[in-house]
Amino acid sequence: MGKFIQLVVDGLSTGSVYAALGIAHVPEGRGTLGDLTVRENLRVGAYLRKDAKGVDRDIDYCLDLFPNLQDRIKSNASALSGGEQQMLAVARAIMSKPRLLLLDEASLGLAPSTAKNVYDAIRRLRTESGISMIVVEQNANLAFTLVDSATVLEVGRNVLTGTSAELKGMDEIRRAYLGG
Amino acid sequence: MATPSTSTSSTPSTSTASSPASPLWQRPWARWAGPPLIVVVLAVLPLVMTESANDTLARIGVFAVAVLGLNVVMGYTGQVSLGQIFFLGLGAYVTAYGVQSGWNIVLVFVLTCLIPAVVGLLVALAAARLGGLAIAMVTIALPIVGVPLAKRLSDFTGGSQGLSARFVEAPEGSGLYDDQWQLYVVLVIGGIVFLLTSLLVRGKYGRAFAIVKGNENVASSMGISPYRYKVLAFTIASLIGGVSGFLYMVVVQYTSPETMSFGHSIELLVAMVIGGAGSIVGSILGGAFYVVVPDLTNAVDPSLTALLQGALLLAVLFVLPGGLVSLPRVLMRRLRRSPAGRGSAAPPTTPSSTTGSGTAAEETETERQGHA
Amino acid sequence: MGKFVQLVVDGLSTGSVYGAIALAIVLVHQATGLINFAQGGMAVLATYVAWRLTVNDVPLIFAILVSILFSFVVGAVVERWLMRRFERGDPDTAVVVTIGLLTLITGICGWLWTYNNQQFPSLFPLDTVSFLGVSISIRSIGTTLVIVVAMIALQGLFVGTKLGLALRAVAINPESAASSGLPVGRLLMVGWGLAAGLGAVAGALVAPQLTLTPGMLDSTLVYALAAVILGGLTSPIGVVVAAWIIGVLENLAAVYVPFIGFDLKVAVPFILIFVVLIVRPQGLFGRKVVVRV
Numbered sequence: 001m002g003k004f005i006q007l008v009v010d011g012l013s014t015g016s017v018y019a020a021l022g023i024a025h026v027p028e029g030r031g032t033l034g035d036l037t038v039r040e041n042l043r044v045g046a047y048l049r050k051d052a053k054g055v056d057r058d059i060d061y062c063l064d065l066f067p068n069l070q071d072r073i074k075s076n077a078s079a080l081s082g083g084e085q086q087m088l089a090v091a092r093a094i095m096s097k098p099r100l101l102l103l104d105e106a107s108l109g110l111a112p113s114t115a116k117n118v119y120d121a122i123r124r125l126r127t128e129s130g131i132s133m134i135v136v137e138q139n140a141n142l143a144f145t146l147v148d149s150a151t152v153l154e155v156g157r158n159v160l161t162g163t164s165a166e167l168k169g170m171d172e173i174r175r176a177y178l179g180g
Numbered sequence: 181m182a183t184p185s186t187s188t189s190s191t192p193s194t195s196t197a198s199s200p201a202s203p204l205w206q207r208p209w210a211r212w213a214g215p216p217l218i219v220v221v222l223a224v225l226p227l228v229m230t231e232s233a234n235d236t237l238a239r240i241g242v243f244a245v246a247v248l249g250l251n252v253v254m255g256y257t258g259q260v261s262l263g264q265i266f267f268l269g270l271g272a273y274v275t276a277y278g279v280q281s282g283w284n285i286v287l288v289f290v291l292t293c294l295i296p297a298v299v300g301l302l303v304a305l306a307a308a309r310l311g312g313l314a315i316a317m318v319t320i321a322l323p324i325v326g327v328p329l330a331k332r333l334s335d336f337t338g339g340s341q342g343l344s345a346r347f348v349e350a351p352e353g354s355g356l357y358d359d360q361w362q363l364y365v366v367l368v369i370g371g372i373v374f375l376l377t378s379l380l381v382r383g384k385y386g387r388a389f390a391i392v393k394g395n396e397n398v399a400s401s402m403g404i405s406p407y408r409y410k411v412l413a414f415t416i417a418s419l420i421g422g423v424s425g426f427l428y429m430v431v432v433q434y435t436s437p438e439t440m441s442f443g444h445s446i447e448l449l450v451a452m453v454i455g456g457a458g459s460i461v462g463s464i465l466g467g468a469f470y471v472v473v474p475d476l477t478n479a480v481d482p483s484l485t486a487l488l489q490g491a492l493l494l495a496v497l498f499v500l501p502g503g504l505v506s507l508p509r510v511l512m513r514r515l516r517r518s519p520a521g522r523g524s525a526a527p528p529t530t531p532s533s534t535t536g537s538g539t540a541a542e543e544t545e546t547e548r549q550g551h552a
Numbered sequence: 553m554g555k556f557v558q559l560v561v562d563g564l565s566t567g568s569v570y571g572a573i574a575l576a577i578v579l580v581h582q583a584t585g586l587i588n589f590a591q592g593g594m595a596v597l598a599t600y601v602a603w604r605l606t607v608n609d610v611p612l613i614f615a616i617l618v619s620i621l622f623s624f625v626v627g628a629v630v631e632r633w634l635m636r637r638f639e640r641g642d643p644d645t646a647v648v649v650t651i652g653l654l655t656l657i658t659g660i661c662g663w664l665w666t667y668n669n670q671q672f673p674s675l676f677p678l679d680t681v682s683f684l685g686v687s688i689s690i691r692s693i694g695t696t697l698v699i700v701v702a703m704i705a706l707q708g709l710f711v712g713t714k715l716g717l718a719l720r721a722v723a724i725n726p727e728s729a730a731s732s733g734l735p736v737g738r739l740l741m742v743g744w745g746l747a748a749g750l751g752a753v754a755g756a757l758v759a760p761q762l763t764l765t766p767g768m769l770d771s772t773l774v775y776a777l778a779a780v781i782l783g784g785l786t787s788p789i790g791v792v793v794a795a796w797i798i799g800v801l802e803n804l805a806a807v808y809v810p811f812i813g814f815d816l817k818v819a820v821p822f823i824l825i826f827v828v829l830i831v832r833p834q835g836l837f838g839r840k841v842v843v844r845v
Binding site: 254258259260306310313314316317318320321324325328329331332442443446449450453483484485486487488489490491493494497501 | 587589634642643644645647648649651652653654655656657658659660662663666667766767770771773774777778780781813815816818819821822825826830
């Protein structure tokens, strides 16, 4: 019987394992529910919660964190731009009040300024809520604005591990990833 | 993500040359001697069997051809069609009308090929544009509209009474009985249709059909127009359906609106799947199923027929998707696997399987690649 | 003029029945990606259950409600144990499975309750009511109203409740929905159950007129599929409107177009389809689906 942190996982889909463990996954490709409105997407994120008032409060918080979503609150998610959809995906993920947030290639397909906005908001989220995060990111510059420590993988192999400060200082990293 | 797939080779789809005991019918001498043997058997059979057995065989032949037509569009090209019985009925009516009007029998046969083909072409031109299950949804109209139409056009169709035509009688000097002669006619014409069709599906058209069936986007990116080939398949199916209608008149000598009813339409589809979709031999099995099973269940308890057909269809779809024709192959694979022990250890790929390599127990700093 | 209004009202009534089955088909397709050719058959089975109850002197309303519940359960069970493995696969195979289910259900009904026509009591009186000098069948109005109310109720469920939100989310992207903790399997069962329940309503309403036999809704299925083609699989409103149009037009054609008459009015939806699709391949209301290669 396969167990993962005291949860029997045989036969469960990945999604339900995540949900049961308080892990929120923002997948590559965002997984936004296109035919639902922004507000409805957020409500889906909060599906497992029982506290209606808390959910409403958190929706307001998300809209504060991501002002762009406030303007589009009634639009269908499919009508949003790439950056807005990314923000929506992150907001939906945190609606479940997760213990751990998994961010998968959050900057993918976004213009640099948009990506920066997204990461700024996530950084603010991190400061204000203290959620633990695991970030998969090809854009090292962006990643370093957010994380304390990092692992560099090359073709799936763990090549370097260290704190952001340490890694940023290393010549190899600077040359390969930071354009310096 | 860790290593590439760790599974061992999955079971080969065809028996490989290296396997020691290849099936009986694939051995070289069988290929040589097989067809002539079959021809001899078929030539002798009608002479030795009883009249009712000949009649049953002839009917099986008729519906084997009908099922074959359905297979062309459904088994080989993957388009669900509920209209095949309509083309059989249409062919039967054309035959009956032509014979009653005293036309030359060759002309009648040609018309019975052409008219259903043209109708099928028109239907397909419209329906195939829709994509998806449109052909299924539209062909369902054919028997449903066909029956009242046949009743209405009574000048041509004899209305609800239907039309009789007896035109296949053993020639004077042959010393054969009518039923034997009829069976020969069915065997010859049916045999030719089977032969031509099998050449078609083994050639480049058959390959194109298979690609369209598998993935239409891939087909069009290869320059194979799904639309064109669907229309082609449907037209051929209709033509074959018409021929089966001709044969129907040869054997049954009577047709009515009931011939192309919705119930029969479904029964034909059921027969095709149970016999074996996408298979020449399966079509023959399908024809046998269509004729024999109702005969049997009607003897026992007529109201059980539909129930049994539905249950059998579902059973086949769950357990033996390739139809009865695939039974020998499946059985042999099972027999071959058990003494050899666990062959392929390929883990089942559930839709949500995670590539959970390097999971849980690692430090939280490790980047998790490979997500669901 | 009076005749015309009668035909329209009757057409709306039969169109509502087609629309209910069509809507059920769309629901099931949105949730699980396949077309259920047994949708009508399942409704007939439920109607037989209601009929057996009324034969045993159970009040009609009660019998119908029980049959709706029964149908819900059957729908859920069929999804879970019959269709689940065919759901994300080849749609044509799934259709053949539903055809097998249709045959099986028809066979069960025929075997248990014979193929003879059975009388089913009517929920509405068979009188007519006079409105602006035209006499209109109460049953037609009643049928239309009940089905419209049922559809509005369903719509309310989908848009206004958490369950409805969950059903929609699962239909759009089951994996994404699962990652938010939605119980996808159970929601699919509920979706099928709701569709089947709607079918049961339609069956009970139309049975008095058509008389109950195992094949009672076979033609209705054809009309429903026509409505689906015309309205587009992505548009619930579209198929309902298309169904009404079909119902009304076929009645009008039966009377005003001599060639068609009553026996050939079943051809009307297909003439419609032929005409519409030449102009607009995606149906009247459907969206063009663009596939990025």
